[in-house]
Amino acid sequence: MTALVEAKGLKRFYKVGSGRTRGTLHALDGVDLSIGTGESVGLVGESGCGKSTLARVLARLVEPTAGSILFRGEDIAAIPLRRFVASPVRPRIQMVFQDPTESLNPHLTVGEAVADPIRRLTGVRDTAEIDRRAHAALERVGLPEVLIGRYPHQLSGGQKARVGIARAIAVEPELLILDEPTSALDVSVQAVVLKLLADLRDRLGMSYVFVSHDLDVVRLLCERVVVMYLGEVVESAPASALFEAPAHPYTRALIAAIPDPQRRGARPPRLDGSPKSPIDPDPNACRFYGRCPIGQPVCGTTKPPLKPVGAGHSAACHFAGPPAETLGSQGQ
Structure with a gap:
């Protein structure tokens, strides 16, 4: 295109x-x-x-x-x-x-x-x-x-x-x-x-x-969705790919917040706290760190780049991937 x-x-x-x-x-x-x-x-x-x-x-x-x-x-x-x-x-x-x-x-x-x-x-x-x-x-x-x-x-x-x-x-x-x-x-x-x-x-x-x-x-x-968090793009993907397999934990939390009768009884990902201040943010840390349910120490010292995770799909997360893959990465 x-x-x-x-x-x-x-x-x-x-x-x-x-x-x-x-x-x-x-x-x-x-x-x-x-x-x-x-x-x-x-x-x-x-x-x-x-x-x-x-x-x-x-x-x-x-x-x-x-x-x-x-x-x-x-x-x-x-x-x-x-x-x-x-x-x-x-x-x-x-x-x-x-x-x-x-x-x-x-x-x-x-x-x-x-x-x-x-x-x-x-x-x-x-x-x-x-x-x-x-x-x-x-x-x-x-x-x-x-x-x-x-x-x-x-x-x-x-x-x-x-x-x-x-x-x-x-x-x-x-x-x-x-x-x-x-x-x-x-x-x-x-x-x-x-x-x-x-x-x-x-x-x-x-x-x-x-x-x-x-x-x-x-x-x-x-046709395509761009997800933003505190002034930065954290995920970009074709709409179908993003809603079927969101790669960033923030995107997953947004989608889980959409009312869906099929998910009745399921517990959506929980985001604790509030977003950090956008005033003079730490340039070396992921801006979602501290609120992210899968955050690791590396997230507080090294900002993740926006990297490809699929066809036309990119995410800014050290552990970007589907939920099962992300959980596996978290445990390593």
């Missing part, structure tokens, strides 16, 4: 505190990620793992501290944000935000909200052509024309979510980044929006980066 986007060594640090308490928060710390043309990639992990920061860095809404983002071979991370706004790559990468209410301008009607990026990013100045493209985008997401003149406060949550999607696809992007686009919606509406996203991907051939806490949603929508 041809790579559309290749992120290499992405870092995003924030200075926090002051004086003696001053430190550096490692929101992203050396992330590598490849997204193929037409591929759908899911980013998962608990709150604070860095997945939303990664989404915003890829969308060039946040400047990376270090690293590169190759979009069809061009390093767009090297383009300052103030110049990237006018870059021809800008309309090729669009984002759908988590809260459709907060992301829509309350002073713009539905039609104006969808037409705005067309006017700003495509160079089209003909009003009739802008309206035609806006109407086509709204039709693609299933919104009737009667809503075009309404304002966000006059719409339901599902309708606002569709407007956000229409606004993003109106400029015909190659990469659509979705930051938990259904988390603010009722369950019944979530299903409708997810089906819409799956249909749009098939019809328009876009690549997706889908950020979510819901692993069931990721399993249905994504």
Whole structure:
């Protein structure tokens, strides 16, 4: 599969505190990620793992501290944000935000909200052509024309979510980044929006980066899953391989937390304690060490690299492998 986007060594640090308490928060710390043309990639992990920061860095809404983002071979991370706004790559990468209410301008009607990026990013100045493209985008997401003149406060949550999607696809992007686009919606509406996203991907051939806490949603929508923990990628695999044979103990704990009647009575892997602080983390230790159910002393002194464990499957663990294999390694 041809790579559309290749992120290499992405870092995003924030200075926090002051004086003696001053430190550096490692929101992203050396992330590598490849997204193929037409591929759908899911980013998962608990709150604070860095997945939303990664989404915003890829969308060039946040400047990376270090690293590169190759979009069809061009390093767009090297383009300052103030110049990237006018870059021809800008309309090729669009984002759908988590809260459709907060992301829509309350002073713009539905039609104006969808037409705005067309006017700003495509160079089209003909009003009739802008309206035609806006109407086509709204039709693609299933919104009737009667809503075009309404304002966000006059719409339901599902309708606002569709407007956000229409606004993003109106400029015909190659990469659509979705930051938990259904988390603010009722369950019944979530299903409708997810089906819409799956249909749009098939019809328009876009690549997706889908950020979510819901692993069931990721399993249905994504071909490949990337698991993050405290700013780092700990596992990456085709969705089928990851859910059938997770290699990292953190991934196994996430999957075990999914309600499943077939596992009734089974005890899921237990994660004791809370994640470590992302401020000035120990560069020589696995960030999951101390919380990991199979952690060994080596984990506290040597950081495990992200290494292959199968076809297209990699994990950052000294004892990476299926549960039985991992337990055998632990006992050695």
